[in-house]
Amino acid sequence: MGTFYIKSSPVWYQILLSIHKVNWEIFKIAKFYGGRPLPSVLTREEVDKLLKCVTPFSNYVYLVLVYSCGLRLNEALNIEVSDIDRK
Numbered sequence: 001m002g003t004f005y006i007k008s009s010p011v012w013y014q015i016l017l018s019i020h021k022v023n024w025e026i027f028k029i030a031k032f033y034g035g036r037p038l039p040s041v042l043t044r045e046e047v048d049k050l051l052k053c054v055t056p057f058s059n060y061v062y063l064v065l066v067y068s069c070g071l072r073l074n075e076a077l078n079i080e081v082s083d084i085d086r087k
Helices: 002-020 044-052 057-069 073-077
Strands: none
Touching: 044 057
16 A cells, blocks of 8 residues: 555656646655565465474474464564463
8 A cells, every 4th residue: 555655646746746836846856765675475385385394393383373473583582381371
């Protein structure tokens, strides 16, 4: 949704400039920053293939937990057994 605003902003300013007959040089100079590229996402088949390679069951459970909860790296590294509600 953010990409739509970035791509439509130059069009909007062109319309605004033509309607009001304002010569704003700042809009000719301004560059729109598109941001960082999106990270690559694994497919379900790739995730299944990756999880089948994990040998100790404890590591498998840990990776499934991290992946299914969508934990960030810092959250995954600091997770403890007491953080899990087993009820």
